[in-house]
Amino acid sequence: MRVGIVGLGLIGGSLGLDLSYLGFKVLGVARKEKTCSLALEMGVADETSTSLSLLKNAEIVFICTPIEAIASTIKQLTPFLSPQTIITDVGSVKTSVVKECSQLWHNFLGGHPMAGKAEQGIEVAEKNLFVNAAYVLTPTVNTPEKTVKKLTEIVHLLGAKLSICSPEDHDQAVAWISHAPVMISASLIHACMQEGEATVLELAKKLASSGFRDTSRVGGGNWELGVMMAQYNREKLLRSLIQYRQNLDEIINNIEQEDWQKLELMLKSTNQTRREFLN
Amino acid sequence: MRVGIVGLGLIGGSLGLDLSYLGFKVLGVARKEKTCSLALEMGVADETSTSLSLLKNAEIVFICTPIEAIASTIKQLTPFLSPQTIITDVGSVKTSVVKECSQLWHNFLGGHPMAGKAEQGIEVAEKNLFVNAAYVLTPTVNTPEKTVKKLTEIVHLLGAKLSICSPEDHDQAVAWISHAPVMISASLIHACMQEGEATVLELAKKLASSGFRDTSRVGGGNWELGVMMAQYNREKLLRSLIQYRQNLDEIINNIEQEDWQKLELMLKSTNQTRREFLN
Numbered sequence: 001m002r003v004g005i006v007g008l009g010l011i012g013g014s015l016g017l018d019l020s021y022l023g024f025k026v027l028g029v030a031r032k033e034k035t036c037s038l039a040l041e042m043g044v045a046d047e048t049s050t051s052l053s054l055l056k057n058a059e060i061v062f063i064c065t066p067i068e069a070i071a072s073t074i075k076q077l078t079p080f081l082s083p084q085t086i087i088t089d090v091g092s093v094k095t096s097v098v099k100e101c102s103q104l105w106h107n108f109l110g111g112h113p114m115a116g117k118a119e120q121g122i123e124v125a126e127k128n129l130f131v132n133a134a135y136v137l138t139p140t141v142n143t144p145e146k147t148v149k150k151l152t153e154i155v156h157l158l159g160a161k162l163s164i165c166s167p168e169d170h171d172q173a174v175a176w177i178s179h180a181p182v183m184i185s186a187s188l189i190h191a192c193m194q195e196g197e198a199t200v201l202e203l204a205k206k207l208a209s210s211g212f213r214d215t216s217r218v219g220g221g222n223w224e225l226g227v228m229m230a231q232y233n234r235e236k237l238l239r240s241l242i243q244y245r246q247n248l249d250e251i252i253n254n255i256e257q258e259d260w261q262k263l264e265l266m267l268k269s270t271n272q273t274r275r276e277f278l279n
Numbered sequence: 280m281r282v283g284i285v286g287l288g289l290i291g292g293s294l295g296l297d298l299s300y301l302g303f304k305v306l307g308v309a310r311k312e313k314t315c316s317l318a319l320e321m322g323v324a325d326e327t328s329t330s331l332s333l334l335k336n337a338e339i340v341f342i343c344t345p346i347e348a349i350a351s352t353i354k355q356l357t358p359f360l361s362p363q364t365i366i367t368d369v370g371s372v373k374t375s376v377v378k379e380c381s382q383l384w385h386n387f388l389g390g391h392p393m394a395g396k397a398e399q400g401i402e403v404a405e406k407n408l409f410v411n412a413a414y415v416l417t418p419t420v421n422t423p424e425k426t427v428k429k430l431t432e433i434v435h436l437l438g439a440k441l442s443i444c445s446p447e448d449h450d451q452a453v454a455w456i457s458h459a460p461v462m463i464s465a466s467l468i469h470a471c472m473q474e475g476e477a478t479v480l481e482l483a484k485k486l487a488s489s490g491f492r493d494t495s496r497v498g499g500g501n502w503e504l505g506v507m508m509a510q511y512n513r514e515k516l517l518r519s520l521i522q523y524r525q526n527l528d529e530i531i532n533n534i535e536q537e538d539w540q541k542l543e544l545m546l547k548s549t550n551q552t553r554r555e556f557l558n
Contacts, residue, residue, distance in 0.1 A: 192556070208558070211496075247470040248466040264502055267498075
């Protein structure tokens with residue numbers, strides 16, 4: 001089978017490595033010539049081009065560009081495709097992407113492989129990146145059943161753990177476990193830095209250890225990704241953050257009122273329920 | 280030199296192992312006979328007893344009980360001591376402890392070795408627990424200089440990194456880097472669990488990975504310690520949490536107003552300033 005990949009970064013490149021290894025014929029499209037030749041050298045693709053016309057005979061195309069380029073890429077791509085071709089993407093937000101892309105192509109299925117690294121680019125692409133990672137597919141009522149079946153097969157071949165849900169449920173779930181934590185964690189760093197007593201701030205920096213390191217990690221990450229999450233998942237992220245603020249207020253209130261029993265009940269329950277999130 | 284340790288748990292036990300190895304004569308006091316005999320077996324102490332009278336000839340006594348028992352232990356201990364004896368503690372909050380204990384004993388110096396493990400008790404005590412860990416001493420204007428000098432020597436012998444500051448500065452710094460993160464992190468778990476859509480909550484549990492795991496870690500820890508921090512460091516913790524809530528509100532407001540430039544500036548600054556906290 002001929003599989004197209006547009007955008008040969010960490011995700012597109014790693015997909016290419018796995019799909020080539022699995023025996024698919026991989027056609028890779030990148031904006032830069034240099035990325036195309038590197039993709040050939042690394043075994044990411046069998047053929048590469050800077051032109052989307054390379055994909056004219058592809059049966060499935062993975063759009064692996066940054067989220068803001070997905071729809072415009074599909075617009076440029078569709079004139080080359082035969083009507084049976086499946087288009088899927090790898091963006092980390094789904095409601096807005098699926099809505100726009102389904103209008104551009106009848107056979108579109110949103111996807112989100114939840115694998116990543118701190119580094120970006122084809123240079124850090126690796127085989128088996130998706131093994132044991134979550135891979136979400138978000139069909140709508142209009143998605144052809146054959147399309148879901150085909151992509152389900154590929155997700156299993158990649159060794160990833162498949163979840164199928166609506167684009168909206170996906171976005172609310174990742175708002176909770178990925179997007180809200182970034183804002184919650186960034187607020188901690190920002191608040192610390194606003195400590196007005198210089199000796200206290202210096203001491204805090206000196207004494208910070210694993211607890212601060214872990215709680216602040218995702219808030220000190222890639223800021224462009226952080227802004228992108230907020231832009232594309234604004235409504236669901238706000239819903240999570242507003243619920244979060246209510247719970248924070250409850251804790252602050254318990255401490256103000258010295259209601260140690262309520263605080264203990266809450267910390268006891270978080271100790272127990274956290275385990276349900278650890279696979 | 281004869282050193283007394285009251286409370287042979289993880290911290291007291293580990294101190295005993297190191298001090299014995301360094302050639303001090305270690306006198307250990309525990310509430311239970313069983314702990315006393317285990318301490319002898321493990322090499323935590325040279326002599327042990329369930330009675331504080333064992334410490335009558337000690338030159339320094341480390342109080343390693345839970346924080347709420349420090350003052351009452353000192354009250355029971357002082358009748359046995361000669362006036363030159365130094366008393367120090369290992370509690371994680373200092374202002375209230377130092378205030379109360381300085382009134383009970385003229386030669387008291389507050390201390391906080393910032394080492395720990397998830398497990399508690401003498402069974403998990405280990406040599407070199409304090410190597411490269413922060414160890415804070417919090418003298419007041421009334422603390423004898425000789426006392427600070429003596430404990431400084433011991434902190435260095437343990438291989439720990441010494442900080443000397445006021446009890447108040449200590450408490451505000453640990454509110455920022457240790458106590459507030461617990462509440463911030465617990466609020467995240469609590470808020471997630473209040474997601475009203477059962478399918479979303481199940482999906483969130485399934486999709487949670489390293490970002491959620493790290494941000495929620497300290498909020499899913501020992502709840503008794505969490506309540507204790509809030510009780511004993513209430514005022515400073517509230518100061519940090521209220522500043523934190525302001526910064527969270529700022530982020531929520533930027534997202535509501537779609538002010539992506541301000542959000543980017545903030546996430547860019549937290550990316551850069553976080554490094555100052557990582558030693």
